[in-house]
Amino acid sequence: MSRPLSVLMIEDSADDAELLAIELRQGGFEPQIRRVETAEQLTEALAGTPPEVVIADYNLPGLGAAQALEAVRRSNPDLPYLVVSGVVNAEQAVELMRAGAQDFLDKNDLARLVPAVERELDEAERKRQLRKAERDLRESERRNRAVLENIVDGVITMDADGIIRAFSQGAVAIFGHQAEDVIGQPIELLMPEPFDRRHGDFLKEHMGKSGASVANFGREVVGRRKDGSTFPMHLGVGETETAEGRMFIGTARDISDLKRMSEELAQAQKMEAVGRLTGGVAHDFNNLLMIIISNLELLGDEINGNDDLESLIEAATSAAERGADVTQRLLTFSRRQSLMPEAIAIRELVEDTVKLLRPAIEETVEIRSIVGDIVSAPLADRGHLQNALVNLAMNACDAMPDGGTLTIEIGDTRLTQVDLGDDSEAKPGEFVMVDVSDTGKGIANDVIDRVFEPFFTTKGMATHSGLGLSMVYGFVRQTGGHLEISSTPSRGTSVQLYLPVAENMEKQTAKRRRPALPGGEETLMLVEDDHAVRGALGRLLTKLGYAVIEAASGPAAIEACKDGAIDLLITDVVMPGGMSGPDLAREFADRQPGIKILYISGYAERLVADKSAADLGARFLGKPFRKELFAKTIREILDD
Template identity: 40%
Template sequence: MDEGFCIIEFLDGPHGPLSDYIHIEANAAYATNAGIPNVIGQKLREMVPDEADAWIARYGHVLRTGEPIRFEQELVATGRYLELSAFRLGSAEDRLVAVLFKDATARRDAEEALRSLNETLEARVVEEIAERRAAEVALQRAQKMESIGKLTGGVAHDFNNLLQIVSGNLQLLQSDVIGNERAERRIANAMAGVQRGAKLASQLLAFGRRQPLEPKVVNAGRLVVGMEELLRRSIGEAIEMEMVVSGGLWNAFADPTQIENAILNLAINARDAMDGVGKLTIEVQNAFLDEEYAAKVSDILPGQFVMIAVSDTGCGIPPEIVDLVFEPFFTTKAEGKGSGLGLSMVYGFVKQSGGHVKIYSEVGEGTTLKIYLPRVHDSEDVAAGPELLDMSGGTETILVVEDDDEVRATVTELLRDLGYDVLTARDAASALPILESGVKIDLLFTDVVMPGPLRSPELARKAKERIPEIGILFTSGYTENAIVHGGRLDPHVSLLTKPYSRQMLAARIREALNKR
């Protein structure tokens, strides 16, 4: 577009002196840009009455002061963006102002496009930085979880062995103090301490995603409804409880015992948050987590889930600590009122099951914690009736393989008290010659984690090769990855977790022998 110019002459009018002007000269470029043909001789207020005051004030200032001006302006009529300059011709009495201009629309559009591009690039950089930061946080969390998992695994292995020694000897001692009420009470108190220690180790393994799960296809709605009586007893009569189970509920794939433990933990936390008075709501429904949601959350894939929500009307959690509640040993309860492992256990179990956990909380309003468990299309596994434990002993021969001398001695005595013949070995390598000796062995009872080049699963395989009818029962305070893969106990594997009671030992030994 050519550069244009015009000369304007100020006029007196109804609005006062110098309140209007006419164009006395203009080139073709002016008419094209202004969108007003035949502009010569026309008064401004008649051409553009809505814009006249602004133009008259601007050019009137040039006329009165003699000071040139430069400015940029978009014309309403044409949408063109102009660079303009104006200066006075002669004196103020001459009433003449010259205006020069050129079309800057292309430059303005290019600048806006560049600015938009820069804003887009900046937004992308910010987004990439946020994504990188999220990835770093996710990596740090994964590394932290791996470290915690290794730490808790090692601690659980040794700790549960110690608990097994204490527990086994206490149970052996029980028969020696029958009738001594004071001694029996002390043994009972000591056994309660063992159980608390075992629970602590179990919760640590759950948070570290190292517990052996036995997932099944479950209807979470039916499972939750079946817990109603237990939950009512746990939260007390002063708390109103409501269960909302949606129709057409999908099946989930998870360990039903751990689901029950998680819901019970959440219900007890809710009870404490409400100080024993309020409303607890448990909802079960189908849910879909889309790609947009999954992109914002680490360690979860989009898909279909079964959602279990536990809501309370309690005190709520301050926003500055809500992200810390899943950390082990972190608790919002008063000192001595909680271990800080309940929510971390829930978190670890759900993550180990391929699910997701989300918490919503508002101070003074309450808290909702949602558990998402992966959906499966398989039919629900038929729940077995109450397990009848056969705690009778027997006369069969059992090979006990255990690297801890005191654990081995304790379990040997427990088994002999049950009537069994017991052979012992301190590791898999020393157990193999006994299996190859031709001695009749009915059951291999072996620890999972032991030193030496021969691993327990391999020992079990070799035992089956040599004695096809032999029973196999594993035991451990921590399974490592020997018989647990993907967080799940390998198929057809029997595991007795340490520390175990005399009754459970008797029942699982009998079960393994009967399965042969």
């Protein structure tokens, strides 16, 4: 079966063209010939479907051999070009071959025509395949280079001698070295001590093992940047054989952020566990303290005039209040305490705090306050903010046993998301900055990340609880603020509190207060599941003149008041029986719209989370509390 063959024939003689066609047909081809005689016809033919072979006469009128060959080579460098002529001498033939013709044949002897065509067709196919392979290789290299340069992980190639042979853009970003600076350098350049010294021995040992491979090897290691700093990274290593010998391909990923987030998650889980424990302990412990304080105060009223006994009762009451303070610090740390945020005149608060601190610290410590151009007021709980400042100031003084300077600086600032970093709770915006700094001994780098942990202290648990800074941390975070700490050993420490700016900066006017221990004749509903607490508070309220209805649970309170109205509902927040304090308050509000409500609890998380409780306009008192505060709060609510 004849093979089709597309032929472009540059020939002015139709008879010669037919002779060539006959020779090709006899050689097993079915030639499809397009014959041209002029340069214009050649250009037109080359612009169309390319032929498989060109057979050209040496010299045509108006179209020289060199001109025709040049036109064909511009169109297709690999197209087989055979010269068939009866008038060309050897010198001219050699010149044409040098110019790119594949072969020269004599018209008077066409025996070599078919073998020459077959040979050049095979050669042309081989060249096409070779060029395709080269194009594919270049495309593959381009894709691989694009992947290598754009992959986030660093990709590093190393030979059997530990010399870096390739260094991706990802590796440049991770290590800080430019590729041209490290290629040809030993891989130890990227390793800190002592790993750099061990790597050479490891590589020699590995290379000496027959059949040993590190394919799919991966683990966490430590890398070294150009500036000398170290960082944790995950290193994956593969191995391959090349013409140059064994090559190792390493992928390096900086896991600093992953490690930090993992540590933050572990810390958050630890904080949450402590917080849950704190909440449970606080509820029961504050109830016990409430019983102690209430009964001590009632007892004090009965022994009025006995100075010795009154002194003992006051000492016991003070001790109970110190226990309540420890519980409050735990709640503050775990962010489960109830805050009463307000717009604070921060300048006056700092001045008051400095006056409070001056008698309590050594004369060798100088107190400086720097007040910037304050135009904003922070939104925070005034009492907790002042406690936070006192805690920070006392810590600063402890760090300066031989004297120094304590500085409290305040000013307006704006924090962007970049400033807040990984702090997901605070929102970018306007803040009031409170900076408490000292010139003391500073905090060691290995413990500075732990200073906000509860019960952590460098001063000894015998004299310090380790709750001061954790309380500050919890207060600032619950306020919606941001906290930063920096320290340089032997130079000092600075703690910056960033508190959100209050939208309404108008000063709140103080309500009119009645004299101490005011009473009344209104009817009060007291709901408390702890019998001892209920009894102590009930006796106090009765003594103040109120008509008191007591109940141990929500359902019991509803039953007790089904036939009459009350003036004030006083209820615990967390109670058994399936009905919480907020649940009970809503039930009473439905039955008696406008009823006044006072929550009392040693653990207010349930109340803080219950948004609808705030809609009822309720007040809150944290257990334990003194009778003076209890009596005044009740009277304020009833008179409002």
